[in-house]
Amino acid sequence: MDGALEVIDGDLNNPKTPMPMIRMIGVSKAFAGADGPVDVLRNLSLTVEKGDIFGIIGRSGAGKSTLVRCINMLERPTSGWVIVGGEDLTSLPPADLRRSRRRIGMIFQHFNLLSSRTVFDNVALPLEVIGGIGRHEIRRRVTPLLDLVGLADKRDQYPAQLSGGQKQRVGIARALASDPSVLICDEATSALDPETTKSILALLADINKRLNITIVIVSHEMQVIKELANNVAVLDRGEIVEEGTVYDLFAGAKTDVTCTLLRDIASRELPEAIRERVTAEQEPDGQPVLRITFRGPAANNPVLFELVREFAAPLNILHGHIDYIQGKPLGILTVAVGGGASHAAAIISRLNGYGLRGEFLGYVAARDLSAA
């Protein structure tokens, strides 16, 4: 306990380190199972800076929802500390916790709107729950929120009359009604089609910028994280296995879990027709297949030219793609190289020397190259 509080005090007293918006320190959560307690979060620590858009990604069942429910104390951690805006929520008495919780808005996959209430009345609900806010004041606060989410003309409609995207806009306006500093989005676009997902993510980015609200976005889809988040933590079995900027995650995933999640992003992958020709076993005419990730300043060097010159090996380009992540280019090029496996290893180590990343994917038969 002393250790954690020292860290908190340190932040408050040191003007050079601005206080993070959210800090989880050594958080564990166990649920009672049939055969004893089941550990869902294991000694997990993370920091979300003020104004950030922080992504949490992981497979279904990894513990993502439990993690964010611990941020607003919908779930109480079994152990550890949760500090939001400098306040240790784990030690607050119930009345103070209710007040502090209003600083944390949340939106959900299935919107959780009340079907018997109009759009306006759904957004007004959190203000009614707080109590002591007059009708005039409620209207003064709800009307601009409906404008912000683009639903001013739907204020008197009922949820059943709205599309999924419009329902989520109501959810967002309702989450903003109590003027939060943090907005938690738990699979907020998972029930929406890709076009609607894009428009909701754009709205969230706009809200982050305009209102300077810190956003924590949970998803099992890498595309969502890529489009919206700046920083990301990969959760697996209740532990953070990888963490950093979204760009770095895409440029250099370190764990199998992350690589599997990245596979969902089609642009990174070889087209099916080529992928099925890449094999683990080398046939007599097989050529190594390498994936080269171009990132950072080294991406501007004439690397391919250098490789061909140095190794005197033909390079066959199988697939190439340039992605823009947080506005920065990230190139991924898949090539077959002549000259066998030892050649491939030498090329990979040379790529690393250039500050680039080379990965060995398998072999492709030379006869398939001409067919492809």
Ligand SMILES: Nc1ncnc2c1ncn2[C@@H]1O[C@H](COP(=O)(O)OP(=O)(O)O)[C@@H](O)[C@H]1O
């Ligand atoms: N209230 C609960 N009681 C018992 N087990 C739970 C409860 N909530 C979640 N779990 C279990 O915790 C694990 C993680 O769940 P969850 O946090 O919902 O994961 P995710 O959101 O990543 O899919 C799952 O195995 C789930 O069954």
Ligand SMILES: [Mg+2]
């Ligand atoms: Mg979940």
